């Protein structure tokens with residue numbers, strides 16, 4: 001039940017799910033996971049709004065690689081979907097970032113799994129004081145420290161190099177947190193973005209909980225992704241229920257940078273943050289992107305972070 005206290009953050013991320021609905025859903029059984037085929041070897045287990053983030057399943061030669069494990073309590077559901085695709089064991093789990101809705105079921109898999117994550121993710125999870133949320137560092141305390149990532153990296157890491165299962169991990173700097181990892185499945189020309197690209201809405205910047213997010217750096221980090229990562233056609237986002245395209249990522253970067261640019265103009269004009277929020281006008285070309293004024297994923301949150309210099 002402990003994790004229920006954290007649910008509103010995930011719910012807010014999607015702007016869809018009421019707190020009470022989330023609680024009832026868990027009490028009645030986990031909401032279903034929708035499976036999206038990308039290739040015979042690569043599938044996305046959808047977010048379904050309340051299951052946590054999107055999970056990627058790669059059926060590799062030696063075993064199954066997962067990217068992200070949703071909320072706590074989804075280990076058996078994820079494994080059930082893997083079993084319908086292959087009888088190979090889960091051998092590697094990569095996490096895109098530190099939040100509990102992307103790693104909540106890590107400890108529900110055998111501790112013989114090879115856990116891979118950015119060095120900052122491991123550092124956050126290895127803390128003994130797990131406040132404030134929204135990480136699940138309390139999952140890794142005591143004996144469960146064996147679930148901390150055994151392989152970490154700082155900028156780049158390639159797994160299964162040169163073969164059909166090659167996976168390239170990239171870290172380009174701060175954004176949603178300070179450990180956001182972009183995971184590229186080379187053969188499938190597909191990238192999991194974690195919550196650096198939630199879907200067609202403004203991001204949550206986790207700047208106030210010690211997790212290193214930065215509204216100012218977020219756009220620069222996306223620019224590095226767009227300018228650096230080659231040969232990707234398909235995007236698995238953090239939470240969007242359908243697969244998106246590379247061109248969507250490029251457009252999302254422009255949508256975010258426009259908000260930053262409008263905020264800079266307000267700062268230069270001597271406006272205060274409230275005036276800057278009121279002055280923001282979403283360009284017509286981003287009509288299908290959500291940019292609400294209120295909430296965690298809002299113009300207000302991001303403009304205030306920029307005014308505060310973070």
Ligand SMILES: [Zn+2]
Nearest residue numbers: 053101195238
């Ligand atoms: Zn998330």
Ligand SMILES: [Zn+2]
Nearest residue numbers: 097099176195
């Ligand atoms: Zn997140």
